[in-house]
Amino acid sequence: MAMNEIPRARLGSFPTPCEQASDLGAVLGVDALWVKRDDLTGYSWGGNKVRPIEFILGDALHQGADTVVVCGGPTSNFAALMVAACSQRGLAVHHVSYGQRPSRIPAAFEVSIQSGAVVEFTGSSDRETMDATAEVVASRLRAQGKRPYVLPRGGASAVGALGFANAALELSAQLKQLGIDAITVVVPVGSGGTIAGLITGWTYALDAGSLTDALDVEIVGVSVSRPPDEMRETIESVVRGCGATAAESVLRPLASRCRWRLVDGRSAGFGVADVSDIELVEEISRQTRFLVDTTYNGKAMRWIRESASQLSRPVVYWHTGGTLGVVDRFSGRSADWEALSTEECKQ
Numbered sequence: 387m388a389m390n391e392i393p394r395a396r397l398g399s400f401p402t403p404c405e406q407a408s409d410l411g412a413v414l415g416v417d418a419l420w421v422k423r424d425d426l427t428g429y430s431w432g433g434n435k436v437r438p439i440e441f442i443l444g445d446a447l448h449q450g451a452d453t454v455v456v457c458g459g460p461t462s463n464f465a466a467l468m469v470a471a472c473s474q475r476g477l478a479v480h481h482v483s484y485g486q487r488p489s490r491i492p493a494a495f496e497v498s499i500q501s502g503a504v505v506e507f508t509g510s511s512d513r514e515t516m517d518a519t520a521e522v523v524a525s526r527l528r529a530q531g532k533r534p535y536v537l538p539r540g541g542a543s544a545v546g547a548l549g550f551a552n553a554a555l556e557l558s559a560q561l562k563q564l565g566i567d568a569i570t571v572v573v574p575v576g577s578g579g580t581i582a583g584l585i586t587g588w589t590y591a592l593d594a595g596s597l598t599d600a601l602d603v604e605i606v607g608v609s610v611s612r613p614p615d616e617m618r619e620t621i622e623s624v625v626r627g628c629g630a631t632a633a634e635s636v637l638r639p640l641a642s643r644c645r646w647r648l649v650d651g652r653s654a655g656f657g658v659a660d661v662s663d664i665e666l667v668e669e670i671s672r673q674t675r676f677l678v679d680t681t682y683n684g685k686a687m688r689w690i691r692e693s694a695s696q697l698s699r700p701v702v703y704w705h706t707g708g709t710l711g712v713v714d715r716f717s718g719r720s721a722d723w724e725a726l727s728t729e730e731c732k733q
């Protein structure tokens with residue numbers, strides 16, 4: 387099936403801008419830096435997950451599902467956005483989270499709850515427990531006569547990766563207009579669905595037009611959740627699955643000029659921001675136009691700053707959003723008014 391025939395629920399505004407960002411480049415130590423603004427995907431608070439959700443929701447509706455089972459911890463942007471999109475299209479959602487009811491509700495979880503998800507906790511802090519619990523929930527729903535559609539964590543399925551396969555073509559067209567033919571793309575990696583889609587889009591010809599694009603791409607995935615060695619096989623398998631889902635007839639491997647690698651960006655651990663992480667995002671807030679979360683984009687930008695000397699080509703930083711994480715960071719802070727120096731605060 388050709389890309390434009392694959393079921394898709396349109397949610398976002400695409401293409402997102404690809405902007406030169408000398409302000410951010412100065413902070414990160416990169417001379418030629420562009421930012422792909424997927425923080426502006428145009429649906430709700432935006433973010434990278436809008437792209438896979440368009441295809442996942444399209445597939446769920448096409449298959450006649452009436453309920454979606456989504457896995458994600460309390461801060462999962464994917465789960466929050468998926469629940470919101472499903473509820474708007476009339477699908478019920480069961481949101482399976484690891485752990486137990488948190489005493490403080492993160493912004494992403496609030497979105498999920500407000501959008502009407504039935505929330506189920508696995509009772510264990512092990513994130514892997516969500517997959518098995520999702521299957522139990524799906525069996526229960528089937529026994530009740532429902533038609534559930536079960537999603538892997540982060541939406542990292544072959545169908546979900548189509549969103550970023552498409553995005554690779556979108557960026558190729560923008561770079562062609564800018565006259566750039568060799569780049570390094572840096573992107574944060576969590577579940578691996580985003581990078582898997584990009585690799586698919588630049589490794590295979592998903593539509594006839596993309597055969598003519600001669601872009602030389604190196605992708606650096608900054609793994610923020612699991613060690614790179616654990617992620618590689620997962621990503622490769624999603625790439626294979628996504629390629630096969632995209633098209634039998636138009637899927638022809640290109641003489642590939644796409645290389646990819648994973649680097650370890652976990653530093654203090656998944657979702658844990660140390661002093662350097664906080665200092666970097668605060669510096670970015672003061673000196674650039676970007677708002678950056680510490681879980682995904684902050685870690686990936688930290689890798690760039692620490693590794694800038696390795697980057698010899700123009701860099702496209704793929705900004706994946708994470709606005710709800712920024713909200714959590716701001717709202718978790720207690721004000722130290724004495725330390726503030728504005729006139730207003732002195733009164």
Ligand SMILES: Cc1ncc(COP(=O)(O)O)c(C=O)c1O
Nearest residue numbers: 463576577578579580682706708
């Ligand atoms: C803001 C943000 N950036 C990046 C990622 C990583 O994307 P992926 O899980 O597709 O690797 C996520 C995943 O949840 C995310 O929420």
